[in-house]
Amino acid sequence: MANIIVRNIPNTITCCNLISGCIATAYAFGGQPKMALTFIILGAVFDFFDGMSARLLKVSSPIGKELDSLADDITFGMAPATMVFYQLGVMDYPSFLEPLRPVLPFVAFVMAAFSALRLAKFNLDERQTTSFIGMPTPANALFWGSLIVGAADVLESSPWMVPAVILLIFLCSYVLVSEIPMFALKFKQWGWKGNEVKYIFLITCVPLLIIFGISAFAIIIAWYVILSVYLNSKNK
Helix, strand or coil, rough: HHHHHHHHHHHHHHHHHHHHHHHHHHHHCCCHHHHHHHHHHHHHHHHHEEEEEEHHCCCHHHHHHHHHHHHHHHHHHHHHHHHHHHHHHHCCCCCCHHCCCHHHHHHHHHHHHHHHHHHHHHHHHCCCCCCEEECCHHHHHHHHHHHHCCHHHCCCCCCCCHHHHHHHHHHHHHHHCCCEEEECCCCCCCCCCHHHHHHHHHHHHHHHHHHHHHHHHHHHHHHHHHHHHHHHHHCC
């Protein structure tokens, strides 16, 4: 009995991640982006601990891996896409796009599909043990969640923000499945040497958080992608 309970602890935590994503999606559909972002962050906490518990308890399984990807696509794919869907429904449209108002918000769900592709690719890609290839789905979810919660006034300030958001949806979808190497905040040792980029990134995040509050996370994720692209081009 004890073995059954222990064996199912990681999967139970993963299911909590999935449930958090479902709740986040429901809040997003209801036009409550702050609550949606709260449950996306809660899902990210569960996502962190399910893998950790599986390693500590030595009960990793193929089922757990598949369940984790399903939960991640709900929490970090469907939920943020729904937030964007709702936001596009309440923004002012330029006159030439106004006839497309009933259908254009559905473009947001392209990100949910590309998040699923990203997760499937991650499961099969053995290169991503110490770093990432393409943007991780939690980073994309945090980018959109913090952008909508912290910068809704900016998004609704001009009709031309609608095409900007549409372009950004396709750009983020591309970056999710791109072959761009991106560093991971994993430390094998805490010294400066070998961790320069990680420490510089973390140090620069502090003033951004102080100045911009919740919307800083969108800037931080953009900075993370730009820095990764720069390092990749420099290494080449």
